[in-house]
Amino acid sequence: MGRIGDTFTKLQQKNEKALIPFLMAGDPNLELTKELVLTAEENGADLLELGIPYSAPLADGPTIQKAAQRSLAQGTNLTAIFKLVEDIREESELPLILMGYYNSIFSFGLEKFVKRCAEAGVDGVIIPDLPPEEGAELQELSTELDIILLLASTSNQTRIEKVTDLSSGFIYAVxxxxxxxxxxxxxxxxxxxxxxxxxxxxxxxxxxxxxxxxTHAQQIGEFADGIIVGSAIIERIEKNLDLLERDKEELIAKVSDFISSLKEPLTKL
Known part of the structure; x- marks a missing residue:
């Protein structure tokens, strides 16, 4: 069992639910992303998703789309993101999950991607546009990397059974x-x-x-093992970008205070 499984086991023993923030790697720059990851951990994040910026993100709404554009404008790519993960690993054992679109990973090279995940310290990957029927090669290569699949509330029983059987680490329920x-x-x-x-x-x-x-965290925590929060966090970054040059610590504090507020109800279930 890797870091993801260990974390959920420890939370279950404490009767807590997992808080999984999402940050777009490189939004607004990689240096700040690292600081936000470490601060998120200090303020209650149990696992964390790092977004791989992509120019045509099918599953993302406007908030995360804009974050991806800001990141791409900085030149963020998978090579830089793996270096970011390595830098984080010097200070943290927080389970880290890369979330991105298949074209980015395919272009990088599947074998190379899985190898760099292992070297850098990535624990899992979420690829919204890679259906399980087409993910066999990645599954075969990823013997130590959790492949986290998504299920929608509209999924039928057959689909639920297939995804549940193939997913590892946890299942992302939309x-x-x-x-x-x-x-x-x-x-x-x-x-x-x-x-x-x-x-x-x-x-x-x-x-x-x-x-x-x-309130949402409390509602979902009543029946799920964790919550994933992305757009609401990205919105706080976007609204405070003007602080980046004159008071970066205030921007970080605004994000970390929100993360802490989301974790609090998850400790009382």
């Missing part, structure tokens, strides 16, 4: 149809999906898409 983005209300349909997964296999399930407040 709370609502559509793209990523903060929402005022969350669908309750995802709870049924989580229950169906648990009936098939004892694997952690984390819910993402739309979670944007401590």
């Amino acid at each position: 709370s609502t149809p559509g793209v990523t983005g903060a929402r005022a209300e969350l669908s309750t349909e995802v709870k049924k999906t989580v229950t169906k997964i648990k009936d098939i296999k004892d694997i952690p399930v984390a819910v993402g898409f739309g979670i944007s407040s401590p």
Whole structure:
């Protein structure tokens, strides 16, 4: 069992649920991303997703799309992201998951990608546009890398069984149809999906898409093993970009305070 599995086991023993923030690597630059990762860990992050910027992200809403564009403008690529992970690993054992689109990984080279993940200290990967039917080669190469698959609340039983069987580390349950983005209300349909997964296999399930407040964290934490929060965090970075030059620490504090507020309700379940 790797860092991802160990983390969920330890949280279960403490009756806590996992907080999994998403940060776009390189938004607004790689140096700040590293600082935000380390600060997120200090403020309650149990695992963390690092986005690989891509010019045509099909599953991402406007907030994360803009973050990807800011990152690409800085020249961020997979080589730089692996160096970022290596730098983080000098100071942290926080489980790190790369989330990106298949074209980026295919262009980098599957074998090279898996090898660099192992060397740098990446624990898992999420590829929203790679269906399990087409992911056999990556699955075969990734003997020590958790391949985390997604399930929507609209998935039928056959699909749930297939994805549950193939996924490792945890399953990413999408709370609502559509793209990523903060929402005022969350669908309750995802709870049924989580229950169906648990009936098939004892694997952690984390819910993402739309979670944007401590109230949402509390609601999802009642039945899932963790929550994934991306757009609501990216929004706080975007709204405070003016602080980057004159008071970077205030920008970091605004993000870390929000992360801490999301973790608090997850410790009381």
